[in-house]
Amino acid sequence: MKKIKTAVVGVGIFGEEHAAVYAEDERVELAIVCDLNEKRAKEIGKKYNCSWTTKTGDIATNKEIEIVSIATPDFVHRDAAIEMASSGKHIIVEKPLATTVQDAEAIISAAKKAKVKLMVDFHNRWNPPFVRAKEEIEKGNIGKPLMLSGKMSDRIEVATKWFKWSGKSGPHWFLFPHLIDLICWLTGEKVLDVYAIGKKEVLKKAGIDTYDLVQAMLKLENCFATVETSWILPSTWPSLIEFNLSVHGTEGRIDIDLTDQGLRISGKNVYNMPFISGKMEIYDRTHGFVPMPIKHFIGCVLKNKEPLVKPEEALLNVRIIEAITKSLQKGEVSFVKT
Known part of the structure; x- marks a missing residue:
């Protein structure tokens, strides 16, 4: 079975969690990670054996990538999420969806317009x-x-x-x-x-x-x-x-x-x-509830199912x-x- 290609935008503490799940999950391939901090992007790319970049456009224009995690600082989720959704990527966003209602509505609107899946990572x-x-x-x-x-x-x-x-x-x-x-x-x-x-x-x-x-x-x-x-x-x-x-x-x-x-x-x-x-x-495998919503989202994309966390709940x-x-x-x- 062909693996779905994935990417992560923002590879700080929580972004690396997403990268680790994608790198381990046999259903997907971690293709690229992105961070404004070039040193950090390069470090995570090397650690998880994938490409790295400091430009979100390198992910948005890559037609092979289907799933993107948005793990940038909370207050800048909007631009990255809209860019990825508008380019046809399914997106899972770290909580909160945004730090203003206006930004949250804009992200949801972009996802609906592009007909892509959107889920916020409420891992509890x-x-x-x-x-x-x-x-x-x-x-x-x-x-x-x-x-x-x-x-x-x-x-x-x-x-x-x-x-x-x-x-x-x-x-x-x-x-x-x-x-x-x-x-x-x-x-x-x-x-x-x-x-x-x-x-x-x-x-x-x-x-x-x-x-x-x-x-x-x-x-x-x-x-x-x-x-x-x-x-x-x-x-x-x-x-x-x-x-x-x-x-x-x-x-x-x-x-x-x-x-x-x-x-x-x-x-x-x-x-x-x-x-x-x-x-x-x-024993070389990741366990716990934190990776589970990411794995759930992968399954939703593969099986074309709606995620358990609805965009309206995140809003x-x-x-x-x-x-x-x-x-x-x-x-x-x-x-x-x-």
Whole structure:
């Protein structure tokens, strides 16, 4: 069987995840990677035995390439996504789809016009505890969801060391997409309005003008939710993340906590709880829920099926976080267009 050729635009930390999946999956061939940083593009190209470039046009004009991952910084998804969709490529975009509703709508419009598949990588829909939680809710085992509460935070080095563009994003744009997608997916409900409060202090003193922490209350159609996020977990926090979600129902409750992955390492001058469930190399094969949506998207293209994550769901996710941003700025309830 002829292999589908793939490409990745933006090969930072998450872009490399996509490259690794394509390089390993026997159904496809990783043809080329692209990054504005020539050194990085060359490094990843060499590591995964593929071509590399600093120009997105080299991918867009290559008629043999059918699937492209967009893993550029969140706020510049639009141009690359539209360019690839307009050239007939199926695109999988790292969350969020964009950081403005206008950009998200433009990407969806381009994909529809070109009749290509578009999916946003909400990989926690493949995360086993959340998959099981959804099954339990759909079976009615906790009754009707009434209230949800969740936290998703990162250690401070994510904002200060991982990305040079942290000041153009924030924990609300970087982490809330996961929590909010899970809340909408688990309940099957739309968010109607939001109220949010945040604080800028620690990161601002470090020269990064974005929120340290954000807390938001979401009113859904038949329930409500509270979500919290932080980009300033101390460097001594034993896990890279703090991640938990509770669902309170009329007849029961579900609690998920992924902060502790079941592995604790106490060594010389270190106490660590590694994040191992997302992706891990085991006997030369990649395992975990992070690669699964990428593999799912490959299957959708091969079998001409619609991806599990719909473009409209990704757009609503952006609408909700944009509403949270407006609430942060104005200090009042912000309504979500549904």
